[in-house]
Amino acid sequence: MSTAPAPTGERTRLSRRRILDAALRYIDEHGLDALSMHKLGAELGVKGMSLYNHVANKDDVLDGVVELLWFEVEAAAPVEDDWRQAVRSFAHALRDVVRRHPNAAPLVISQQVMPAPALRVVEAQTAAAVSHGITETRAHGLLRTLTSYALGSAYVEVSLGMGGPGCSPSVNDLLRPGIPEDLAAVAHVFCGQSDPDAQFELGLDLMLRGFASSSP
Incomplete structure (x- = not known):
């Protein structure tokens, strides 16, 4: 969620690490495609152009x-x-x-x-x-x-x-209409016994x- 403009003292503490931390949080919440330098600046309470004092461009942010x-x-x-x-x-x-x-x-x-x-x-x-x-x-x-x-x-x-553990609740959504019952049973057993950690x-x-x- 975007924040209000930061106080002047907070803006002066802008750093590459702070920018990268904010970028990761933003991507976690909104998705990778939603990230832009303008939105990242708003997230930090600064103008997007201020970020370029610490990062070269968006690709540099993603590398970070x-x-x-x-x-x-x-x-x-x-x-x-x-x-x-x-x-x-x-x-x-x-x-x-x-x-x-x-x-x-x-x-x-x-x-x-x-x-x-x-x-x-x-x-x-x-x-x-x-x-x-x-x-x-x-x-x-x-x-x-x-x-x-x-x-x-x-x-x-x-x-x-x-x-x-288990993916059986979504198995029916994966099966195409008209699939034989015996094959549907195989799918439920195969997925129902799935434990990702194990x-x-x-x-x-x-x-x-x-x-x-x-x-x-």
Whole structure:
């Protein structure tokens, strides 16, 4: 929701970080397409042109929002002694960011930028794996795979509105008229047994077991 013009003292405290925080909040509430420099300025109680003292343009703002998302991943994925648990924490952190910020999360892919917190996560996770005898090349391959898996899983959950176990209430809306009853029953059982959290853990288990079994 837009705010009234800020007091003069508040305007003087305008900063890049404050602009980015406001942009993320605005996208969370109104959607990515609704964001403009004019609306962002109004959200901060300043004229849109004032923002250009701290950011280059809207694309720069969107790059900054991606950086904020990766800050959240970094904070939630500390490197642990057990490299398997470390990469699990990373995958969960990435998935959780998408679920917390579904409107902003597509920027992680569309902006095609690797901000400092993302690179620090890669560096720390790679170092943890290498310290356990895994080559850097294989560690990078695992991290890329986990990133794709975590993002993809979270996007599916968000798009289907899977906030918790089970998707059976919406199954009838997915079925085309005239579908045989036996196939409709398959759909209800298949979706009714779906637990997003358990499914995500299963995928992680399978990937990590496969990774371990294929180690040279």
